[in-house]
Amino acid sequence: MPEQFIWGMEVFLNGLMAGVLYALVALGFVLIFKASGIFNFAQGVLALFAALTLVGIMEGQVPFSHLINAVFGTDVHYFGWNVPALGAILLTMVVMVALAWAVNQFIFRHLVGQEPIILFMATIGLAYFLEGFGDMMWGSDIKKLDVGLPQGINSAIDEVTYNIFGYGFFIDNLDLWATLVAALLVIALVLFAQFSKHGRAMRAVADDHQAALSVGISLKFIWVMVWSLAGFVALVAGIMWGTKSGVQFSLSLIALKALPVLMLGGFTSIPGAIVGGLIIGVGEKLFEFLIGAPYLGGATEIWFAYVLALVFLVFRPQGLFGEKIIERV
Amino acid sequence: MNDMTPDGYTTEDGRKIGAVVMEMRNITLRFGGVVAIQDISFDIREGEIRAIIGPNGAGKSSMLNVISGFYHPQEGEVWYKGAKRPTMKPYEVAQQGIARTFQNIALFEGMTVLDNVMTGRIRQMSAGLLSQAIWKGKAEREEVENREVVEKIIDFLEIQHIRKTPVGRLPYGLKKRVELARALAAEPSILLLDEPMAGMNVEEKEDMSRFILDVNDEFGTTIALIEHDMGVVMDLSDRVVVMDYGKKIGDGSPDEVRQNQAVIDAYLGVAHD
Numbered sequence: 209m210p211e212q213f214i215w216g217m218e219v220f221l222n223g224l225m226a227g228v229l230y231a232l233v234a235l236g237f238v239l240i241f242k243a244s245g246i247f248n249f250a251q252g253v254l255a256l257f258a259a260l261t262l263v264g265i266m267e268g269q270v271p272f273s274h275l276i277n278a279v280f281g282t283d284v285h286y287f288g289w290n291v292p293a294l295g296a297i298l299l300t301m302v303v304m305v306a307l308a309w310a311v312n313q314f315i316f317r318h319l320v321g322q323e324p325i326i327l328f329m330a331t332i333g334l335a336y337f338l339e340g341f342g343d344m345m346w347g348s349d350i351k352k353l354d355v356g357l358p359q360g361i362n363s364a365i366d367e368v369t370y371n372i373f374g375y376g377f378f379i380d381n382l383d384l385w386a387t388l389v390a391a392l393l394v395i396a397l398v399l400f401a402q403f404s405k406h407g408r409a410m411r412a413v414a415d416d417h418q419a420a421l422s423v424g425i426s427l428k429f430i431w432v433m434v435w436s437l438a439g440f441v442a443l444v445a446g447i448m449w450g451t452k453s454g455v456q457f458s459l460s461l462i463a464l465k466a467l468p469v470l471m472l473g474g475f476t477s478i479p480g481a482i483v484g485g486l487i488i489g490v491g492e493k494l495f496e497f498l499i500g501a502p503y504l505g506g507a508t509e510i511w512f513a514y515v516l517a518l519v520f521l522v523f524r525p526q527g528l529f530g531e532k533i534i535e536r537v
Numbered sequence: 538m539n540d541m542t543p544d545g546y547t548t549e550d551g552r553k554i555g556a557v558v559m560e561m562r563n564i565t566l567r568f569g570g571v572v573a574i575q576d577i578s579f580d581i582r583e584g585e586i587r588a589i590i591g592p593n594g595a596g597k598s599s600m601l602n603v604i605s606g607f608y609h610p611q612e613g614e615v616w617y618k619g620a621k622r623p624t625m626k627p628y629e630v631a632q633q634g635i636a637r638t639f640q641n642i643a644l645f646e647g648m649t650v651l652d653n654v655m656t657g658r659i660r661q662m663s664a665g666l667l668s669q670a671i672w673k674g675k676a677e678r679e680e681v682e683n684r685e686v687v688e689k690i691i692d693f694l695e696i697q698h699i700r701k702t703p704v705g706r707l708p709y710g711l712k713k714r715v716e717l718a719r720a721l722a723a724e725p726s727i728l729l730l731d732e733p734m735a736g737m738n739v740e741e742k743e744d745m746s747r748f749i750l751d752v753n754d755e756f757g758t759t760i761a762l763i764e765h766d767m768g769v770v771m772d773l774s775d776r777v778v779v780m781d782y783g784k785k786i787g788d789g790s791p792d793e794v795r796q797n798q799a800v801i802d803a804y805l806g807v808a809h810d
Contacts, residue, residue: 403680404676404680405658405659405662405676405679405680408648408652408655408656408659409656409659411645411647411648411652412645412648412656414647415645415646415647415648416643416644416645416646418607418639418643419639419643419644419645420628420645420656421607421626421627421628421631422605422627422628422631422636422637422639422643423631423636423656423657423659423660423719423720423723424628424629424631424632424659424660424723425628425631425656425659426626426628427628
């Protein structure tokens with residue numbers, strides 16, 4: 209078998225894994241968009257905030273320590289304890305639910321029935337606020353996140369592929385875990401939306417506010433629930449990205465990569481977010497390997513996803529799985 | 538209706554009507570300077586089909602919106618099951634057992650007929666979020682039980698053949714029936730129908746009339762409906778409130794209302810001399 213082909217396969221697999229991480233972020237967008245029609249620009253920052261909070265709690269960091277020290281002239285930074293990963297994740301989830309409540313209470317409750325563009329602007333504001341708030345609460349230094357997920361080369365795959373191809377594939381353990389978690393998350397979310405009372409209520413609210421009220425659905429409850437779910441997805445994405453590349457403020461920029469994923473997969477489809485993420489992940493890695501690096505001088509990964517999304521917008525604006533917009537005349 | 542007592546009365550066709558479930562007391566509703574409803578009182582009794590009729594702009598829909606909590610009157614009280622109802626949000630009213638349909642149909646267009654009707658069962662399902670998330674125990678049991686009830690209602694209203702069809706694809710007449718099914722799925726104490734026959738042809742109107750009567754007969758559901766088609770209403774209802782320009786101009790059995798001079802004037806116009 210030619211070397212080129214084997215390397216291509218390795219690139220393909222790594223592309224799939226990268227795609228899963230994109231999909232995780234895109235999933236948060238889809239959830240909120242489906243349930244409230246809001247395009248949540250703050251989803252990336254939400255992931256950052258979740259990761260910051262998780263690290264902070266695990267390391268026993270004093271929240272707002274810089275502020276407290278500056279005001280009271282003290283010098284506190286750490287409580288001096290460490291919270292085990294699982295407990296910290298649960299505590300972080302509590303924080304995310306509280307955040308979901310606050311977001312609804314102070315922002316979106318007052319914007320019911322407004323134009324989508326106004327809601328969108330509100331999420332941009334939320335993104336900036338959260339970024340600053342996260343900074344103030346936990347500090348802006350790059351943090352290492354380790355919740356005990358295995359990292360590094362998966363030796364089993366390395367060995368098996370070496371025996372078959374005479375060349376060991378490099379697949380990161382963390383990527384494998386991310387794939388597993390993402391798959392479980394998607395299955396759970398789809399089942400929840402399709403076959404449970406609150407999932408159905410969530411879809412109902414997205415469809416028609418007035419009708420939802422008339423069957424006894426509380427809009428407030430559903431919105432807080434949806435933002436909590438988005439917070440949970442953000443937490444999972446934050447853990448994966450944070451473990452991979454450290455918890456840093458550029459994490460909020462991964463939200464931008466979710467945009468082409470959504471254009472491919474459709475803004476309203478949970479499976480679409482996954483497939484879109486995989487296509488982007490594989491597409492950009494393979495393109496770089498086959499065309500970018502040899503002929504275009506490399507670094508095509510930066511723009512490939514956006515160009516692909518652009519092409520999709522021209523030929524299939526609703527995405528692969530989005531609801532087709534039919535205007536009845 | 539000579540034998541009206543606090544406990545109820547017997548209709549011409551021999552049905553027993555029970556005590557008062559809902560009472561509107563001196564309701565006044567204004568939108569700025571416009572008075573949509575002016576000092577109107579009436580009651581709805583258990584098991585009856587109660588109609589509110591009147592020409593366009595009489596304030597019928599406003600009255601229905603007051604009952605279902607979408608509007609809040611400036612004056613007057615709403616009494617429900619023997620207690621004064623505080624100001625409530627529409628979803629709270631729905632949770633109390635008052636289901637409604639809309640004049641312009643408010644269904645979840647992207648969801649299937651089955652899912653739409655299932656949303657009507659929300660009041661009957663109480664499993665916690667966690668139980669739903671893992672779909673075990675109570676959540677699973679509830680889902681199955683409620684699904685059975687919903688299937689029964691779907692059968693009853695003869696919409697089995699479109700169970701899995703997204704509502705957005707259905708013709709108007711069927712949508713109206715799905716909306717009725719969703720309201721009925723809540724097993725409401727009072728079912729409010731806002732112009733259930735608006736925009737229908739004669740055949741569809743007959744179907745809908747039959748379903749309304751069957752629902753009342755089979756489940757004993759109390760129904761309050763709004764219509765401006767006099768003929769249909771007179772055949773269907775036990776008692777009728779007539780509104781005109783926000784005021785009540787008549788209240789009684791269809792026969793009584795038909796002979797009421799104010800009602801005749803409102804509908805046929807009156808010579809000003």
